[in-house]
Amino acid sequence: MKMTRVGLFCATVVMFLGLACSSANAQLPPEFPSFTVTTYNTNAVGDGYIFLEVTDNSTNGGYYVMMLNNDGTPLWYQSVTNYTYDFKPLPNGYLHYANIYHTHSWTGGGDCIHEILDDNYNPEEVITAGNGYVADSHDIQLLPNGHVLLEGYYLTQMDVSKYVVGGYPNALVAGAIIQELDQQRNVVFQWRSWDHFSVPTYFSPHRVHEPRGEKSGH
Numbered sequence: 001m002k003m004t005r006v007g008l009f010c011a012t013v014v015m016f017l018g019l020a021c022s023s024a025n026a027q028l029p030p031e032f033p034s035f036t037v038t039t040y041n042t043n044a045v046g047d048g049y050i051f052l053e054v055t056d057n058s059t060n061g062g063y064y065v066m067m068l069n070n071d072g073t074p075l076w077y078q079s080v081t082n083y084t085y086d087f088k089p090l091p092n093g094y095l096h097y098a099n100i101y102h103t104h105s106w107t108g109g110g111d112c113i114h115e116i117l118d119d120n121y122n123p124e125e126v127i128t129a130g131n132g133y134v135a136d137s138h139d140i141q142l143l144p145n146g147h148v149l150l151e152g153y154y155l156t157q158m159d160v161s162k163y164v165v166g167g168y169p170n171a172l173v174a175g176a177i178i179q180e181l182d183q184q185r186n187v188v189f190q191w192r193s194w195d196h197f198s199v200p201t202y203f204s205p206h207r208v209h210e211p212r213g214e215k216s217g218h
Contacts, residue, residue, distance in 0.1 A: 028074065031062040035072035045070050053080075053087040053097060065097050076121065085109065085137035091144070093119050098137035104153070106174060112137040114150065130187035133177050146183040151176060156194050163199045173199070 033054055039045060050068040054061055065087040066077035080099065087097040095117040100110040111134045114127040129135040129152050141149040153174050160167030173194075180189035 028077075029062065029079070032064065032074075032077070033061050035068065037070065037072040039070075049075060051087050051089070053084040055083045055085065065095075078121070083110065083137075085112070086139055090116070090142045092142060094124055095121070096140060096142075098135075098140070100137050107153070109137045111135070111152075114140050114148075127181070127185060129177070129179055130181060130185070131179070131190060133179070143180075147188070148181045148185070149178065150181070151178050153177070154192065158199065160199070 050070065050072075052066050052068060054064045054066075063080045063082060063084065064077050065080060065084055067075045069075055080097070083100040083103065085098040085100065087095070090096050097115050098112040099115050100112045103110040114135060115123065116125040116127065118124040127135070127140070127148055127150070129150060133152050133154055135150050136152040139151060143149065154177050155172040156175055158171055158173045159169045160171040160173065161169045175193040177193070178189075178191040179187050182188050
């Protein structure tokens with residue numbers, strides 16, 4: 001994985017990251033995006049860095065994940081090969097971004113692998129969903145015990161003509177999946193939407209969410 005660091009790193013430790021900061025004087029790539037920062041209330045600007053990813057090449061720019069100072073000065077960046085989502089620091093000081101390899105035609109986001117960088121910006125781990133499912137790029141969470149929460153989509157074949165006039169008898173309907181992975185990235189918990197909902201109940205305007213085993217007072 002090609003990585004580029006900008007400028008000379010100083011010894012200042014970033015709060016909750018454990019990363020070094022830099023004075024960005026090196027020449028940036030020609031396709032690197034430019035930034036304009038307008039500050040309306042200097043007292044409201046928080047400490048730390050801005051984390052961004054470039055997910056659209058409509059302006060002929062490259063794909064990047066990056067850390068910026070509050071004035072828009074690049075402190076660190078990395079060129080990536082495709083769309084990325086959810087670039088952020090994790091509680092253990094590492095960095096995360098979702099590397100999308102297939103975009104969805106029916107919703108936002110896309111199938112991805114979750115890339116983890118250590119505190120020297122080197123590849124530390126690649127996290128994928130388990131049980132044959134594929135992770136989605138919108139979010140991942142690292143828990144205090146080292147476990148990971150991730151989510152994704154899956155497709156189920158349904159006879160939608162039972163519920164919608166003119167519906168397809170062999171429609172592919174997207175459902176959501178949530179998984180918890182342990183430190184060895186084995187699945188220890190899994191939740192799938194179509195195990196708990198049906199098409200009529202999910203789309204009913206009068207449905208009431210009730211706790212399992214309990215009745216609503218309505």
